[in-house]
Amino acid sequence: MPDLTIPGYTVVHEKPRSFYPVCERKPEMQHQTHYCPGCGHGIAHKLIAVAIDELGIQDRTVLISPVGCSVFAYYYFDTGNIQVAHGRAPAVATAVKRSRPESIVIAYQGDGDLAAIGAAEILHAANRGEPITVIFINNGTYGMTGGQMAPTTLIGQTTTTTPFGRNVWNEGYPLHVSELLASLEAPVYVERVGLGSNKQIMNAARAVRRAIENQVKGLGFSLVEILSPCPTIWKMNPVEAQRRVLEETVKTFPLGQFRDRTKSAPARPAAAPVPLFAEIPAILGLANGASPAAKTMRSGETIDWRVRVAGFGGQGVLMLGEVLAEAGLDAGFEVSWLPSYGPEMRSGTSNCHVRLSSKPIDSPLVLHPNVLLAMNEPSLRKFLAPVEPGGWVFYNGTEIPQGCAGRLDVHFIARPFAEIAGNAGDARSANMTMLGALLEATGMLAEERVLAALRRRVSSGHWLEVDRRALDGGREAVTKGVRHES
Amino acid sequence: MSKQLIKGNEAIVKGAILAGCRAFYGYPITPASEIAEAAALYMPQVGGVFLQAESEVAAINMLYGAASAGVRAMTASSGPGISLMQEGISYLAGAELPCVIADIMRGGPGLGNIAPEQGDYNQVVKGGGHGCYRTLVLAPESVQEMASLTSLAFDLADKYRNPVVVLADGCIGQMMEPVEFPATVVEPQVPRWAVTGTADSRPNLITSLHLDPDDLEAHIRHLEAKYRRAEREEVRFESWRTEDAEIVLVGYGIVARILKAAVEQARSEGLAVGLLRPITLYPFPGDELRRLSRRACAFVVVELSTGQLVDDVRLAVEGRRPVEFHGRAGGNIPGCEEVLALVRDMIPREQMADA
Amino acid sequence: MTTPDRGLVLIDSEECKGCALCFEACPPKVLRFGELLNRYGYRSAAYAGAGCTGCGICFFACPEPGAITVLRREGRVCQNN
Numbered sequence: 001m002p003d004l005t006i007p008g009y010t011v012v013h014e015k016p017r018s019f020y021p022v023c024e025r026k027p028e029m030q031h032q033t034h035y036c037p038g039c040g041h042g043i044a045h046k047l048i049a050v051a052i053d054e055l056g057i058q059d060r061t062v063l064i065s066p067v068g069c070s071v072f073a074y075y076y077f078d079t080g081n082i083q084v085a086h087g088r089a090p091a092v093a094t095a096v097k098r099s100r101p102e103s104i105v106i107a108y109q110g111d112g113d114l115a116a117i118g119a120a121e122i123l124h125a126a127n128r129g130e131p132i133t134v135i136f137i138n139n140g141t142y143g144m145t146g147g148q149m150a151p152t153t154l155i156g157q158t159t160t161t162t163p164f165g166r167n168v169w170n171e172g173y174p175l176h177v178s179e180l181l182a183s184l185e186a187p188v189y190v191e192r193v194g195l196g197s198n199k200q201i202m203n204a205a206r207a208v209r210r211a212i213e214n215q216v217k218g219l220g221f222s223l224v225e226i227l228s229p230c231p232t233i234w235k236m237n238p239v240e241a242q243r244r245v246l247e248e249t250v251k252t253f254p255l256g257q258f259r260d261r262t263k264s265a266p267a268r269p270a271a272a273p274v275p276l277f278a279e280i281p282a283i284l285g286l287a288n289g290a291s292p293a294a295k296t297m298r299s300g301e302t303i304d305w306r307v308r309v310a311g312f313g314g315q316g317v318l319m320l321g322e323v324l325a326e327a328g329l330d331a332g333f334e335v336s337w338l339p340s341y342g343p344e345m346r347s348g349t350s351n352c353h354v355r356l357s358s359k360p361i362d363s364p365l366v367l368h369p370n371v372l373l374a375m376n377e378p379s380l381r382k383f384l385a386p387v388e389p390g391g392w393v394f395y396n397g398t399e400i401p402q403g404c405a406g407r408l409d410v411h412f413i414a415r416p417f418a419e420i421a422g423n424a425g426d427a428r429s430a431n432m433t434m435l436g437a438l439l440e441a442t443g444m445l446a447e448e449r450v451l452a453a454l455r456r457r458v459s460s461g462h463w464l465e466v467d468r469r470a471l472d473g474g475r476e477a478v479t480k481g482v483r484h485e486s
Numbered sequence: 487m488s489k490q491l492i493k494g495n496e497a498i499v500k501g502a503i504l505a506g507c508r509a510f511y512g513y514p515i516t517p518a519s520e521i522a523e524a525a526a527l528y529m530p531q532v533g534g535v536f537l538q539a540e541s542e543v544a545a546i547n548m549l550y551g552a553a554s555a556g557v558r559a560m561t562a563s564s565g566p567g568i569s570l571m572q573e574g575i576s577y578l579a580g581a582e583l584p585c586v587i588a589d590i591m592r593g594g595p596g597l598g599n600i601a602p603e604q605g606d607y608n609q610v611v612k613g614g615g616h617g618c619y620r621t622l623v624l625a626p627e628s629v630q631e632m633a634s635l636t637s638l639a640f641d642l643a644d645k646y647r648n649p650v651v652v653l654a655d656g657c658i659g660q661m662m663e664p665v666e667f668p669a670t671v672v673e674p675q676v677p678r679w680a681v682t683g684t685a686d687s688r689p690n691l692i693t694s695l696h697l698d699p700d701d702l703e704a705h706i707r708h709l710e711a712k713y714r715r716a717e718r719e720e721v722r723f724e725s726w727r728t729e730d731a732e733i734v735l736v737g738y739g740i741v742a743r744i745l746k747a748a749v750e751q752a753r754s755e756g757l758a759v760g761l762l763r764p765i766t767l768y769p770f771p772g773d774e775l776r777r778l779s780r781r782a783c784a785f786v787v788v789e790l791s792t793g794q795l796v797d798d799v800r801l802a803v804e805g806r807r808p809v810e811f812h813g814r815a816g817g818n819i820p821g822c823e824e825v826l827a828l829v830r831d832m833i834p835r836e837q838m839a840d841a
Numbered sequence: 842m843t844t845p846d847r848g849l850v851l852i853d854s855e856e857c858k859g860c861a862l863c864f865e866a867c868p869p870k871v872l873r874f875g876e877l878l879n880r881y882g883y884r885s886a887a888y889a890g891a892g893c894t895g896c897g898i899c900f901f902a903c904p905e906p907g908a909i910t911v912l913r914r915e916g917r918v919c920q921n922n
């Protein structure tokens with residue numbers, strides 16, 4: 001930097017420290033910005049840099065550069081810099097701020113970037129009240145791509161894509177971003193300022209500083225919309241362009257504060273304390289002892305239970321399968337549980353595939369079960385045929401429906417399980433009576449494994465008791481009633 | 487640590503947190519939503535961030551922000567959401583930002599359905615966004631691998647400063663199996679290049695923009711060199727009874743599980759069948775396929791799609807052996823028998839060719 | 842002898858693009874085009890040499906980061922600014 005000391009004089013305004021002395025990232029002309037002469041972006045940059053200097057936050061600042069003429073903002077700001085996709089600055093800023101709450105995150109966006117392609121991101125960041133600062137440059141056009149219409153283009157204004165002037169019947173009305181965002185609950189500060197005169201510029205300086213200071217104070221979302229000249233696209237000299245802001249643009253976009261809750265905004269709640277690393281497994285439910293220690297099985301035996309459970313949604317089909325798998329794991333089996341999901345899941349039916357095996361499980365799909373638990377007639381009809389000869393079929397009903405009785409090669413156990421469950425306490429635990437019957441008939445698992453699994457899955461003491469009684473009811477139904485067993 | 491019976495989607499989140507992931511940004515979609523739900527439950531408890539974004543477009547850009555700030559971050563989605571994320575993934579790769587994306591594939595195109603499919607292979611493995619970049623892609627076949635490959639994904643993402651995708655299907659995401667988690671917890675580290683709002687990180691810049699053609703070409707070459715390195719160092723696959731196999735089945739994810747059952751059944755019938763299961767879909771185990779093609783007579787690729795992985799197998803085998811394809815789509819999953827029928831059909835043909 | 846000006850403005854001609862916004866902004870109108878082109882080919886602004894009040898508005902009106910530096914005379918005279 002040149003030495004600007006002159007005897008008898010004190011420097012009162014000079015290049016802010018938050019700008020690089022020389023723009024080394026810029027390939028050429030490293031003493032100037034890449035902006036056109038008289039462009040408002042340069043003035044807006046300076047207002048930001050001065051505010052960063054005044055607030056003493058250069059090290060903490062992360063500037064988000066958008067896509068648009070200001071895509072190279074990172075050439076100039078000697079702060080942390082992130083260049084992002086078109087319109088997405090608020091999303092990126094959201095995550096930077098949440099990742100590093102001590103950082104001061106400033107998203108800088110043009111009107112194509114913020115109000116067109118990025119309309120969703122700005123709306124939701126504002127609505128969440130992200131404690132970031134957004135500097136929004138409204139120059140009424142797409143500068144970078146050569147002067148197409150922006151959402152903020154004035155009615156009647158010609159651009160390369162509105163060659164006959166913006167027509168409200170075709171392109172709609174200029175979008176009032178500040179007014180829109182001020183209709184939300186969360187934003188703390190929303191103001192529209194201009195760069196059309198000395199007075200407007202000094203007011204803009206105040207607003208920009210305020211929007212950044214809010215973040216330093218830990219307040220919520222702040223946005224400053226800056227009506228900014230674009231002499232090149234407007235085909236005016238810089239002085240005329242500035243005057244257009246003062247005399248024309250403000251008629252459509254009135255200046256003013258649309259939201260100021262800097263005094264009344266509630267303090268943000270403190271972040272939850274971060275646990276010790278040693279505590280994390282327990283938080284994830286992985287601490288030793290939280291889940292069953294697998295017991296080794298009696299060796300030599302090859303066991304391969306392939307179970308299909310089927311019924312209507314709400315009958316506890318998936319839960320039955322889960323308890324079975326969990327108890328099986330506890331008993332030392334290899335297990336898998338696959339819920340019906342996809343084309344089979346139509347019209348409220350539900351089913352799951354459970355495997356309990358003494359060997360590693362290849363396919364978790366059970367296409368040829370050796371146990372079928374059918375909680376209703378459609379399920380029985382659907383899944384009976386592929387049951388393996390010698391397999392077990394448990395059916396919730398007293399009569400084997402017509403057309404199903406022909407499978408003499410399977411063990412058929414048909415009982416009114418829902419009714420039995422009702423008698424035991426609650427008809428909704430029919431799934432457990434069927435499980436009880438399964439255990440009794442096949443000896444698949446020891447009772448205590450199932451009860452342990454139930455205790456882990458069912459938190460309510462009442463339901464645990466209901467389920468336990470239902471299990472017993474199911475067992476009894478097998479030992480006593482033999483009516484339909486083939 | 488003892489085994490826990492959990493869903494594939496939940497295993498991803500637990501694996502991620504143990505691997506030091508402290509941020510999840512996502513948008514709900516079946517069959518991936520349990521990932522977001524588990525993250526919503528656990529992230530705040532471990533000092534991490536969970537945020538339901540307004541769209542997948544926002545979610546992937548939030549990942550860009552979190553990764554820029556040096557946080558291990560992830561998202562999860564399914565086909566329609568991954569399509570929306572492609573722009574952001576291209577930016578992440580271009581800006582060399584690490585992150586993990588879980589794709590729990592469902593049926594497509596369009597809204598398709600929510601059933602398991604493997605139709606995202608091309609858009610994920612070939613890099614569905616613009617520009618010369620790749621994502622590293624890991625394909626779990628079990629709930630255990632949902633956890634362990636997610637952990638690996640974070641290490642690879644950091645090692646290569648590149649997005650890594652865990653590509654699973656609805657079946658693996660939805661099913662429950664026992665998982666053994668590592669006894670160690672990774673302590674999150676802040677990389678040197680991150681922009682964290684501190685004096686040390688002030689000179690750092692995250693960008694994918696290189697205006698000058700020479701600069702951009704140099705950058706692309708640099709990315710390319712990383713991908714070549716990954717191709718040398720990161721290829722992972724499982725070879726299942728391939729040593730003496732005449733027919734080699736090829737499949738990943740849930741399909742590989744079915745193919746294992748098919749291999750067992752075929753072997754019990756005296757047929758020399760094996761399975762090559764790619765674990766990394768990119769980098770692709772092409773060398774191993776080429777090696778196997780010296781002995782095997784034919785390959786059979788099975789996919790839950792009309793044929794995407796099969797292109798890579800054909801490229802690797804270079805026409806030296808026939809590569810047959812069997813695909814199911816729309817959520818239908820081929821049974822073991824279906825595959826066996828195909829294999830039994832081929833064996834006499836191959837033997838005839840040998841004679 | 843006249844009293845020296847309260848302010849002084851320095852223009853880095855290499856940074857200036859000659860947009861003329863500062864001419865417009867300057868209340869005493871003491872800024873104008875200089876004689877020479879800078880190395881980028883712009884005819885940059887120059888201080889007329891006298892009359893600057895040190896108000897600093899040109900600094901804010903100028904789009905370039907460091908083209909304009911404004912100084913004020915030390916001592917009594919500038920205290921009422």
Ligand SMILES: Cc1ncc(C[n+]2csc(CCOP(=O)(O)OP(=O)(O)O)c2C)c(N)n1
Nearest residue numbers: 067068069086110111112113141142143144
């Ligand atoms: C996804 C995408 N679409 C389009 C573009 C092309 N593009 C670059 S800048 C821009 C418009 C920028 O306008 P604005 O935000 O108003 O900024 P200005 O250039 O006027 O400062 C467009 C459309 C892009 N980079 N990315």
Ligand code: SF4
Nearest residue numbers: 035036039069143230
């Ligand atoms: S085109 Fe307009 S907005 Fe872009 S640099 Fe030029 S004057 Fe500025």
